[in-house]
Amino acid sequence: MTRTTGSGPVLSADQLSIIFDGKDAAGHAVEVRACNKVSLDLHAGEIVALVGESGSGKTTLARAFARIFAPDEGEIRFHGERITGRPKRSFYRHVQLVYQDPFASLNSLKTIRHILGRTIRIHKPELTRSEVTAQILQLLEMVALTPAEDYIDRFPSSLSGGQRQRISIARALAVEPDVILADEPTSMLDVSIRLDVLNLLDAIRRERGVTILYITHDIASARYVSDRMCVMYSGELVESGPTEEVVSNPRHPYTQLLLASAPDPSRTKPAEPGDTPDVDEPADPSQAISGCRFNPRCPAVMDRCTAEKPPLFTVGEQQVKCWLYDGVEAPTRARSTDEEHRP
Amino acid sequence: MDRLLRNPKVVIGLAILAFFVLVAIFGPWLISALGLNPRAVDDGAIATPPSADHWLGTNNTGQDLFAQLVVGARGSVVVGALAGTIATVMAVAVGTTSGYLGGTADRTINAIVNVLMTLPGFALLFIIAGYVQNAGYILIALVIGLLGWPGGARSIRAQTLSLRNRDFTSALRTTGESTWRIILVEVIPHLGGVISAMFLSALVGGIFAESSLAFLGLGDTSGITWGTMIAQAQSSGAILRGQWWYFLPPGLCIAIIGFATALINFGLDEITNPKLNSSLAARTRRFNADLARANGRKVTA
Numbered sequence: 277m278t279r280t281t282g283s284g285p286v287l288s289a290d291q292l293s294i295i296f297d298g299k300d301a302a303g304h305a306v307e308v309r310a311c312n313k314v315s316l317d318l319h320a321g322e323i324v325a326l327v328g329e330s331g332s333g334k335t336t337l338a339r340a341f342a343r344i345f346a347p348d349e350g351e352i353r354f355h356g357e358r359i360t361g362r363p364k365r366s367f368y369r370h371v372q373l374v375y376q377d378p379f380a381s382l383n384s385l386k387t388i389r390h391i392l393g394r395t396i397r398i399h400k401p402e403l404t405r406s407e408v409t410a411q412i413l414q415l416l417e418m419v420a421l422t423p424a425e426d427y428i429d430r431f432p433s434s435l436s437g438g439q440r441q442r443i444s445i446a447r448a449l450a451v452e453p454d455v456i457l458a459d460e461p462t463s464m465l466d467v468s469i470r471l472d473v474l475n476l477l478d479a480i481r482r483e484r485g486v487t488i489l490y491i492t493h494d495i496a497s498a499r500y501v502s503d504r505m506c507v508m509y510s511g512e513l514v515e516s517g518p519t520e521e522v523v524s525n526p527r528h529p530y531t532q533l534l535l536a537s538a539p540d541p542s543r544t545k546p547a548e549p550g551d552t553p554d555v556d557e558p559a560d561p562s563q564a565i566s567g568c569r570f571n572p573r574c575p576a577v578m579d580r581c582t583a584e585k586p587p588l589f590t591v592g593e594q595q596v597k598c599w600l601y602d603g604v605e606a607p608t609r610a611r612s613t614d615e616e617h618r619p
Numbered sequence: 620m621d622r623l624l625r626n627p628k629v630v631i632g633l634a635i636l637a638f639f640v641l642v643a644i645f646g647p648w649l650i651s652a653l654g655l656n657p658r659a660v661d662d663g664a665i666a667t668p669p670s671a672d673h674w675l676g677t678n679n680t681g682q683d684l685f686a687q688l689v690v691g692a693r694g695s696v697v698v699g700a701l702a703g704t705i706a707t708v709m710a711v712a713v714g715t716t717s718g719y720l721g722g723t724a725d726r727t728i729n730a731i732v733n734v735l736m737t738l739p740g741f742a743l744l745f746i747i748a749g750y751v752q753n754a755g756y757i758l759i760a761l762v763i764g765l766l767g768w769p770g771g772a773r774s775i776r777a778q779t780l781s782l783r784n785r786d787f788t789s790a791l792r793t794t795g796e797s798t799w800r801i802i803l804v805e806v807i808p809h810l811g812g813v814i815s816a817m818f819l820s821a822l823v824g825g826i827f828a829e830s831s832l833a834f835l836g837l838g839d840t841s842g843i844t845w846g847t848m849i850a851q852a853q854s855s856g857a858i859l860r861g862q863w864w865y866f867l868p869p870g871l872c873i874a875i876i877g878f879a880t881a882l883i884n885f886g887l888d889e890i891t892n893p894k895l896n897s898s899l900a901a902r903t904r905r906f907n908a909d910l911a912r913a914n915g916r917k918v919t920a
């Protein structure tokens with residue numbers, strides 16, 4: 277894959293939709309837009325946090341970036357070039373996915389040595405056996421599985437969820453990729469190791485300029501490690517901007533709701549308890565909703581919200597998909613506004 | 620491999636099979652080394668029960684049955700092993716390709732498998748053996764093997780399909796692993812149970828089919844196999860006359876091989892089904908923890 281130098285994004289989604297065949301409540305076949313016209317740029321050396329409740333399409337977006345799902349609409353671009361139809365092995369030399377479920381994503385019949393060793397060998401076939409072993413040990417140490425010699429010949433079944441999660445991270449690091457798509461990589465780690473892993477991600481970003489998409493439910497850790505934060509709701513990207521801006525000054529009513537429900541004591545602007553509706557209600561992407569998908573739950577819902585889908589509005593450094601910001605603070609609309617606008 | 624050899628069922632089953640394989644390979648030499656000849660006729664001992672002279676007795680023409688049993692192992696084991704190998708290789712190749720690749724390839728292969736599965740295997744074998752006078756046991760093995768794979772291919776396909784949709788194969792694809800390596804190195808070990816079950820049942824099926832053909836007079840009448848021994852016992856009325864030494868040993872050998880294959884299958888099931896393992900280990904651990912807690916409570920109380 278040719279790599280154009282320049283300041284453009286390393287990996288980007290452009291109006292990307294991923295559509296699954298699903299069933300609605302009555303059992304009729306419907307299309308589930310797990311990702312709906314999502315545009316997201318990942319720039320070299322940045323850590324982008326992707327947050328949103330369960331079922332909002334975070335994993336689907338990461339898997340589309342990793343070319344597990346082919347785009348049903350829109351494009352994935354790598355250094356500005358469409359990736360559809362390009363050879364995959366060389367793509368995976370640069371882009372790696374850390375799977376969400378560490379119990380399902382490791383072959384239970386293979387040792388750690390095999391799992392990590394193969395990954396190294398695929399991309400560096402010139403290494404000798406002892407060089408590969410040395411690299412495996414080094415990777416295990418990086419993810420704090422020490423003493424590494426004790427882990428190298430074990431099977432995944434003898435490891436805990438958190439230990440497996442670190443093997444998954446080590447597998448992605450083994451390739452020395454440019455982009456790591458980390459799907460809730462620390463969800464099963466206890467607090468002390470979670471911090472180690474976050475620091476590790478931050479270190480490889482600083483030392484090697486690796487780009488990281490960090491998917492998480494944990495707002496505090498997203499705030500700790502990320503430069504930018506993107507909020508997904510029901511298959512759509514509803515808000516994005518510099519992490520500190522989004523956290524301290526959330527614009528979209530859903531982001532406000534999400535932050536209000538997150539246990540983060542350092543948040544500067546807590547939402548009023550009274551004006552946040554029930555958080556448990558799921559954002560089911562198979563449900564047909566006209567206008568803004570958040571309107572059934574939105575405390576600030578207007579007539580317009582049920583009639584028309586909002587485009588992305590630029591508010592300060594943030595981009596928000598909400599009619600509240602139509603012409604309020606920024607006269608210039610976001611780049612892709614016209615394409616996004618659905619009558 | 621290590622875990623295989625630590626399972627007693629597998630070890631015993633393999634030992635039995637290995638014994639018969641050794642007999643099949645070295646049996647004829649051993650018999651001539653002992654100065655025996657399975658075709659030599661001892662006029663003084665017609666249809667005699669086991670004795671010091673004839674360890675397993677003689678048949679109604681005065682031939683030594685021990686010599687026949689040992690020499691006959693080769694034909695039976697070769698037919699079984701060859702038929703089992705052919706059927707298994709075909710089933711694994713077709714089943715994994717079909718299940719892993721999916722799409723048009725899968726649909727085409729599935730259609731062919733469905734047609735083949737409607738063929739009555741043994742009847743076909745019967746007809747072929749009838750046409751090819753005195754079909755040698757290699758040919759019989761080929762026919763049994765080539766008719767025996769569709770059922771196995773179908774179950775291997777189903778398992779491959781579900782493995783293909785598991786995250787770990789997806790993770791291998793996104794590390795850039797090649798399709799054939801994923802199938803051969805990563806997926807096929809998960810099919811160990813099905814594959815060995817199907818190999819062993821094809822092996823026993825091959826031995827049975829050969830014996831049945833021989834019994835019906837359609838085998839290689841010039842050769843000696845366990846099947847021809849039983850057939851001769853039947854035609855000379857040994858079964859009616861209760862000359863057990865004539866028909867029991869070859870039948871018993873077939874049964875022991877069947878038993879050994881069943882043992883291996885049970886053992887493999889324990890190994891390749893990690894749930895069986897880990898749930899047992901987990902239950903033991905939980906039990907021990909509960910016990911320790913109960914003891915601790917007693918001490919503190």
Ligand SMILES: Nc1ncnc2c1ncn2[C@@H]1O[C@H](COP(=O)(O)OP(=O)(O)OP(=O)(O)O)[C@@H](O)[C@H]1O
Binds near residue numbers: 331335337560
């Ligand atoms: N292979 C699939 N087939 C059909 N529907 C799917 C498939 N994968 C995901 N979905 C649906 O797409 C939606 C988004 O799922 P996704 O796994 O991307 O959510 P998520 O944001 O990662 O959630 P979580 O935080 O629980 O991991 C869900 O409604 C899910 O049911």
Ligand SMILES: [Mg+2]
Binds near residue numbers: 334376
């Ligand atoms: Mg997910």
